[in-house]
Amino acid sequence: MQIFKEKQALKNQITAFKKEGLSIGFVPTMGALHEGHLSLIEEALSSCDTVVVSIFVNPTQFDNPNDLEKYPRTFEDDVMRISQLENDRDIIIFSPPASEIYGNEVVSEKFSFDGLEYQMEGKFRDGHFNGVGTIVKKLFEMVEPDKAFFGEKDYQQLQIIKKLVEKLDLPIEIVGCPIHRETSGLARSSRNERLSAEDRQTASFIFRVLQKTKEDFGTKSANEIASWVEEEFKNHPAIELEYFEIANADTLESIQQRENGQKYRAFIAAYFGDVRLIDNIALN
The missing domain is CATH 3.30.1300.10 (Pantoate-beta-alanine ligase, C-terminal domain)
Incomplete structure (x- = not known):
């Protein structure tokens, strides 16, 4: 397992992997990893040679500053949980500061997702999907994955990412994975x-x-x-x-x-x- 904080170091490693003909899987997260995240990583490991897991609490997708402030940040525990996976040697963790992603101006791009962004979450979280589209586009450009894995708990987000890939004509397969639940039935989050x-x-x-x-x-x-x-x-x-x-x-x-x-x-x-x-x- 390798850990990168800088995007250029990550891109250099990805370039080396691609020269070897290795396939790249990608699991974007905001950290505070649980069994649902780990199942996405395991799914990625099962179909790709190496997997990049991003851990980045993206400020532009929070419409509520208090929610952003209170969002759990457990980087050391996250690293430990990933290290316990059987194929952890094939994993890269990318955990950059906001400045590495956004530079000096933390703002979203504007996107059209053909109306998907106006349903449900879009009605209650102003600008949320512009923030999602912005960070996912930036991460896709850095990681250049062959496949990217998203959970169906955030089903609207999954559909929007598929639309993003379609509109940008990116050569990335988006894989939706089943919701992982606690024993009570509560969706893991x-x-x-x-x-x-x-x-x-x-x-x-x-x-x-x-x-x-x-x-x-x-x-x-x-x-x-x-x-x-x-x-x-x-x-x-x-x-x-x-x-x-x-x-x-x-x-x-x-x-x-x-x-x-x-x-x-x-x-x-x-x-x-x-x-x-x-x-x-x-x-x-």
């Missing part, structure tokens, strides 16, 4: 580190609601299900619903009724105290 064990158990209510949504999707309308979900959250004292959507899995547009031949997902964003949690589930 770095933000879970801010919850106690008891809180995590309580927050698994989100997944139970999604499971019931999937169960009812064949017999009830989207509006009926949405009304039920809203009522369930109103009756839950600890968790505040921000949004619930049933959407087309490709366009991310909300639906009123299902159509044959289309795939759908249900999406939830909710607050447990000041900790924002998101989750989703495939409905068919």
Whole structure:
């Protein structure tokens, strides 16, 4: 395992790997690694000769300064967890300071993702996907991966990254990986580190609601299900619903009724105290 802080040192190593004909996998993270991240790294190791894992808390994708400040930073623990993987010798960790990525001006580029950016998260997190597009584009230019691996917990982000690659005509395969869950069903997230064990158990209510949504999707309308979900959250004292959507899995547009031949997902964003949690589930 190697650790780089400077982009030029990273690019020099990548160039050397490519001269050897080695394939490059890439797993971008913001650190505070959990089993979900490790599963992405293992998936990358299984199909690529070497894997770059970036650990960088990207300031331009936070619309809430308090969320950025409180985001867990556990670099030493992250390195230790990666070192315990069986093929850790084939891993590069890239953990640059913001100045190495952005220079003297930490600002986002403006992107169009053909409307994907205006759905769900885009309605509640101003500028978020411009920040995501900016950092991912910059990292892709530095790493030049053959494949990049993203978890489906951030499903909207996954779709936007696919659109970014399509629009920029990048020769990168985007691989979506299944959501990794705690034993309670709660989707693994770095933000879970801010919850106690008891809180995590309580927050698994989100997944139970999604499971019931999937169960009812064949017999009830989207509006009926949405009304039920809203009522369930109103009756839950600890968790505040921000949004619930049933959407087309490709366009991310909300639906009123299902159509044959289309795939759908249900999406939830909710607050447990000041900790924002998101989750989703495939409905068919």
